[in-house]
Amino acid sequence: MDPHTITTLAELEALYATPAAPSLAKEVDYLHPHYRAFVEAAPLCLLSTVGKDAAECSPRGDAPGFVQVLDERTLLLPDRRGNNRIDSLRNIVADPRVGLLFVIPGINETLRINGTARISVDPALIARCVVESKAPVSVLVIHVEAVFFQCARALLRSRLWDADTQRQRNELPSNGEILAALSRNAIDSAAYDRELPERLRTSLY
Incomplete structure (x- = not known):
């Protein structure tokens, strides 16, 4: 140990x-x-x-x-x-x-x-x-x-609330990119990212 x-x-x-x-x-x-x-x-x-x-x-x-x-x-x-x-x-x-x-x-x-x-x-x-x-x-x-x-x-x-510490989402891998990599491209990265905003908008509740 x-x-x-x-x-x-x-x-x-x-x-x-x-x-x-x-x-x-x-x-x-x-x-x-x-x-x-x-x-x-x-x-x-x-x-x-x-x-x-x-x-x-x-x-x-x-x-x-x-x-x-x-x-x-x-x-x-x-x-x-x-x-x-x-x-x-x-x-x-x-x-x-x-x-x-x-x-x-x-x-x-x-x-x-x-x-x-x-x-x-x-x-x-x-x-x-x-x-x-x-x-x-x-x-x-x-x-x-x-x-x-x-x-x-x-x-x-x-410094969570400081304006100068906020990051842009595109500085990190997108959800679609992560899913495509982990699924060995069984999930289409571009399609997932393209459809995500509308899916979130219509499924909050």
């Missing part, structure tokens, strides 16, 4: 200083009104799950408030249209533990929520999530177990 690999909690804790009081005080097991404000302002959250075979993290986004607060310990997250891989949902069936990271444009602090989720097809809950007359196939009902804000350091270091 690599002698530089940390394998025990004792070794890990010896590397880091004891957390300062604010780092511990910020965590609660319910959605305080101040934290609720972050959830309701966020147009994007990252959903992490863990299943029998793999951990997974994927983005969830819509207009601010798309993650609904049912009460101080319950959130409702619609499963909007996607690629039908349902990786996150497969994991939740196997293991209900989830983590969410809420991101608000222009704000360097993020909000972290840990808890458990269940997949529901309750018509009343789905009806709450209808957008442009389109209903999600299912919704996640998330039980909140821990909530705390993440300090601004990561986003400050990344």
Whole structure:
């Protein structure tokens, strides 16, 4: 084994200083009104799950408030249209533990929520999530177990919101180019890229 690999909690804790009081005080097991404000302002959250075979993290986004607060310990997250891989949902069936990271444009602090989720097809809950007359196939009902804000350091270091750090999409391989390479040209790169904008426009919901 690599002698530089940390394998025990004792070794890990010896590397880091004891957390300062604010780092511990910020965590609660319910959605305080101040934290609720972050959830309701966020147009994007990252959903992490863990299943029998793999951990997974994927983005969830819509207009601010798309993650609904049912009460101080319950959130409702619609499963909007996607690629039908349902990786996150497969994991939740196997293991209900989830983590969410809420991101608000222009704000360097993020909000972290840990808890458990269940997949529901309750018509009343789905009806709450209808957008442009389109209903999600299912919704996640998330039980909140821990909530705390993440300090601004990561986003400050990344300069995520700075205009001069924004990249043009054509600086990186296109979706079509990636798919063509991985499928050994079974997927037509040019056709995929040409049709993608319209496909996205008509399939958001």
